[in-house]
Amino acid sequence: MTTGTILVIDDDREMRASLEHLLQSAGYDTVIAKNGLEGLEALQKNAPDVILSDVRMPGMDGLEFQLKVRETSHVPVVLISAHGDIPMAVGALQNGAYSFIEKPFAPRRLLGILKNALRMKRLEDSTILLQSRLAELTDLERILIGNSAQINAVRDTVFDFALSRANVLILGDTGTGKELVARALHDLGTSATAPFVPVNCAAIPPERFEETVFGTSENPRGLMSQADHGTLFLDELTSMPFQTQAKFLRAIETKQYQRVGETEVQTVELRVISAASDKITQRVADKTFREDLLFRLNTLDIVLPCLADRGEDVLLLFRHYMQRLSQLYELPIPKLTNDDIAALMSYDWPGNVRELQNVAERRVLAERRGGGSVRHAIERQAPLQPFPETLREAVAAFERELISRAIQDKDGRMDDVAAVLGIGRRTLNEKIVKLGLDKEALLKG
CATH class of the missing domain: 3.40.50.300 (P-loop containing nucleotide triphosphate hydrolases)
Incomplete structure (x- = not known):
């Protein structure tokens, strides 16, 4: 595993080769560019951890290059300067460059600067990721x-x-x-x-x-x-x-x-x-x-927990839906009485959050005729909410169990199965398909 990737930019071939050898010997991957324009292209293609660039280059000097980097990236830039280029390097530092090192330099000193730059880059990456995830967590709390x-x-x-x-x-x-x-x-x-x-x-x-x-x-x-x-x-x-x-x-x-x-x-x-x-x-x-x-x-x-097991969330959710629905229908937000709160907290909510949303909607709409109560909203909708779906599921489960046992009892003889169930063979086949039954699997069981 490499230490990191360094983008090296220098117009001097011997200097590039020397830096490449030094960095690779220290465990870094390297990407090489001859000038600032090539360096910008390499930055987009390779996502280096640190940039090591000469200050004085033809076409685009190190200061201009560093400003271009800052527009799109937070990769730290370390500049290599000759003695006469120090004012330019200081200007780059004031505009966001990480550091500079003056020629001639000791290899150990350069590696130390790059190590610190890499540590800062990874800390910034972690911070950006944490901020992003915290923003997502905030969104999740809204959902x-x-x-x-x-x-x-x-x-x-x-x-x-x-x-x-x-x-x-x-x-x-x-x-x-x-x-x-x-x-x-x-x-x-x-x-x-x-x-x-x-x-x-x-x-x-x-x-x-x-x-x-x-x-x-x-x-x-x-x-x-x-x-x-x-x-x-x-x-x-x-x-x-x-x-x-x-x-x-x-x-x-x-x-x-x-x-x-x-x-x-x-x-x-x-x-x-x-x-x-x-x-x-x-x-x-x-x-x-x-x-x-x-x-x-x-x-x-x-x-996912049932709403009845979520305690005070019932009241929090109910207020949330009332506020949202009041805005939707352009009606005042109903004020909850002690009796309303008692009704919310004592009801077992068999239809869970979906049912609570329906009750909140009924309560908000009651404002059109001067108001109402949560208890009345619950009583009006409760018999209508889960019953039809539960009935369909109960009938399907009963039929599935009855037909499955008949198939197993009659060893898959479908005429005998239809006879014992008191239905026609065609009706039996239709129910087997509708209920998703597999005769071979049942017989193997």
């Missing part, structure tokens, strides 16, 4: 609002994981903010300018899942192609059809895939962020979700 220990832990984890390109699985109940966290991971990462492609797996018909994800000859821009070099976010991961899971696993393992109906291999480079409830382990146990795919997607994981 993931709250002061509770639980949300602070989530913010720390997002902050740590953002710079990784490893796949992430986000676990949490409905309304806990899984897509918000996924977007934060992307926006704070190294591919923030690349595409972020969200997809709700439950919203894609099972029979169209593969063509939607991988594309076709008629529609080559599938989701994998759209997310190339960026992030593919798979929400409702457990709704991915079982028959598609093996192909998707191969694609993310090999970074290659084929469009539906084609043999040509496409390459892709992306990060997969997935979201699911903690029921995914049950889906693996039921053999309706591949364990090897889960391992591949679960390189890193983030567990």
Whole structure:
């Protein structure tokens, strides 16, 4: 491992060769330029740690060169001056050069100056990185609002994981903010300018899942192609059809895939962020979700807390949404009474942050008719919020379990399975596809 990279600029060939030998013997990499213009080009191409430049050169002297460097870079410049060039070197120091050394000089003294310049450069780099990351952390606090220990832990984890390109699985109940966290991971990462492609797996018909994800000859821009070099976010991961899971696993393992109906291999480079409830382990146990795919997607994981477990964050979030929604609807911000606060803190928020936002919106809109109460806003929406989704999930889970057991009990004889379930063979086949069941996997289990 080298000590660092030094850009050497001098119009004297023998001096360049001498400096190059000295620096390489001391463990440095070197980049060589004959004049200031070549030096500026080398600076853009090589990103050196320190610049060592002669003061007096044809075309562009060391002072002018140093000023050009300062316009675009914070790389320290060390100038080599002859006795008559000292006033010019002092002027360069006043304009930001790091140091100068007068000819003739002792090699040990030059190496000492370069060592100190390199140490300062790395300290400045660390400071700039820290400032950048602190700014990102401030942005993250605006996105993931709250002061509770639980949300602070989530913010720390997002902050740590953002710079990784490893796949992430986000676990949490409905309304806990899984897509918000996924977007934060992307926006704070190294591919923030690349595409972020969200997809709700439950919203894609099972029979169209593969063509939607991988594309076709008629529609080559599938989701994998759209997310190339960026992030593919798979929400409702457990709704991915079982028959598609093996192909998707191969694609993310090999970074290659084929469009539906084609043999040509496409390459892709992306990060997969997935979201699911903690029921995914049950889906693996039921053999309706591949364990090897889960391992591949679960390189890193983030567990989001329920809103009811976040204590005072409930009130903080509610005030935040009321303020934002009041601005949106151009209505006064409602004043919270003690009864309002008690209602907020005693409710269990089954729909989590999403439900709280809905209640805040109802409370703000009530200002149009003179006001209202938080308790009334909760009572009006509570039966409507999570019930339909929970019912659909319960029915699907019941059907999945019933059909799976029947297939195993009847050793895969589908006519017998349909008969014992009291449905037609065609209906049975449709349900197997819709629920993502795999007969062979069930029989092997």
